Amino acid sequence: MPPSILHPPSSQVLVTGGAGFIGSHLAERLLRDGKSVVVVDDLSSGRMANLQAVSGHPALRVIQSKISACAELAELVARAECIYHLAAAVGVEMVVKSPIHVLETNLHETEVLLEAAAPHRTPLLLASTSEVYGKSQKPAFSEEDDLLIGPPHQSRWSYACSKLMDEFLALAYAKEQSLPVVIVRLFNTVGPRQTGQYGMVLPRFIAAARSGAPLRVYGDGQQSRCFGYVRDTVEALVRLQASRAARGEVFNIGGTEETTILDLARLVIHTLKSNSTIEFVPYSEAYAPGFDDMRRRKPVVEKLARVTGFQPQTPLREIIRLTAGL
Ligand code: UDP
Numbered sequence: 001m002p003p004s005i006l007h008p009p010s011s012q013v014l015v016t017g018g019a020g021f022i023g024s025h026l027a028e029r030l031l032r033d034g035k036s037v038v039v040v041d042d043l044s045s046g047r048m049a050n051l052q053a054v055s056g057h058p059a060l061r062v063i064q065s066k067i068s069a070c071a072e073l074a075e076l077v078a079r080a081e082c083i084y085h086l087a088a089a090v091g092v093e094m095v096v097k098s099p100i101h102v103l104e105t106n107l108h109e110t111e112v113l114l115e116a117a118a119p120h121r122t123p124l125l126l127a128s129t130s131e132v133y134g135k136s137q138k139p140a141f142s143e144e145d146d147l148l149i150g151p152p153h154q155s156r157w158s159y160a161c162s163k164l165m166d167e168f169l170a171l172a173y174a175k176e177q178s179l180p181v182v183i184v185r186l187f188n189t190v191g192p193r194q195t196g197q198y199g200m201v202l203p204r205f206i207a208a209a210r211s212g213a214p215l216r217v218y219g220d221g222q223q224s225r226c227f228g229y230v231r232d233t234v235e236a237l238v239r240l241q242a243s244r245a246a247r248g249e250v251f252n253i254g255g256t257e258e259t260t261i262l263d264l265a266r267l268v269i270h271t272l273k274s275n276s277t278i279e280f281v282p283y284s285e286a287y288a289p290g291f292d293d294m295r296r297r298k299p300v301v302e303k304l305a306r307v308t309g310f311q312p313q314t315p316l317r318e319i320i321r322l323t324a325g326l
Contacts, residue, residue, distance in 0.1 A: 012036040014080040017087030019046030021194045025230045042066040067109040077116045082123040091198020095159040106162035114173045123180040126170045130187040131160040140298040143250045174248045182246045187254025187299045191230030209274035218286040221262030224296045228255035229319045232312030239308035252299035271320045
């Protein structure tokens with residue numbers, strides 16, 4: 001049976017993790033596009049406050065549940081036009097502190113969702129992570145690269161492995177059961193509503209700069225990252241979901257302007273006209289001893305640009321301003 005018969009057109013979109021930072025921005029965008037949105041989120045790290053701007057919207061429904069405990073899951077995936085699977089345990093600190101929660105959430109919930117979506121061939125976009133590139137020292141990471149994951153004693157890598165298994169499983173469903181899937185590897189994504197609670201650097205730096213507290217830079221601050229603005233990330237997600245050429249493929253999504261964390265701290269202080277100082281914190285104090293940090297992490301986004309005609313380009317200065325609400 002062709003997928004179009006299995007899967008009649010509707011305007012309802014299912015967003016798992018839709019009360020999270022990226023998920024809530026995506027839900028807002030989909031509602032603006034005239035879609036009906038069903039959010040499934042267990043609010044373990046997501047918050048209803050993230051959806052405040054659209055709360056009460058007639059086309060939004062929020063189901064507070066784990067995917068695996070959602071009684072209506074089969075019905076929802078059968079009716080949905082497509083699924084964005086963003087629900088996951090994230091954040092370096094969460095990963096280091098609660099590895100069982102991270103592994104179970106990322107493996108089991110994805111498995112349940114793929115299994116439910118497969119009979120209906122509901123197009124599914126899986127949010128994976130740049131963490132899967134692990135300790136690779138390449139100056140920029142491409143989707144076809146080998147992946148270099150650290151040893152199992154360091155729980156950071158449990159997150160990378162759990163998301164990588166999700167990628168394998170999604171591609172296996174695509175191959176064996178013709179489930180239309182797209183996999184995205186999200187690089188450091190930032191913007192309003194991101195919490196610093198689970199380790200993310202930019203909301204922490206902005207909060208510190210605002211209150212006059214020191215910005216705590218881990219290690220020597222020479223590690224570098226590329227920050228992508230959440231609105232650009234959402235644009236990429238929507239375009240990839242709509243693209244037939246993207247099906248069965250893996251895409252990096254992220255900014256390409258590289259900055260060291262020390263320069264990021266300086267830029268935040270400058271942009272917010274703050275009197276805060278910068279404090280260097282040894283990794284052994286910031287995380288567990290033996291913690292591996294990546295020296296650099298930059299995406300190659302040519303594949304995304306080729307398939308969607310879009311790539312994130314908001315400059316870092318602008319990203320900081322927008323994130324700080326200036
Ligand atoms: N970092 C920092 N101070 C903080 C939080 C993070 O210096 O309060 C550093 C962290 O060690 C890493 C970079 O900032 O090198 C980005 O950290 P984040 O957790 O935001 O993302 P990651 O790239 O590690 O997934």
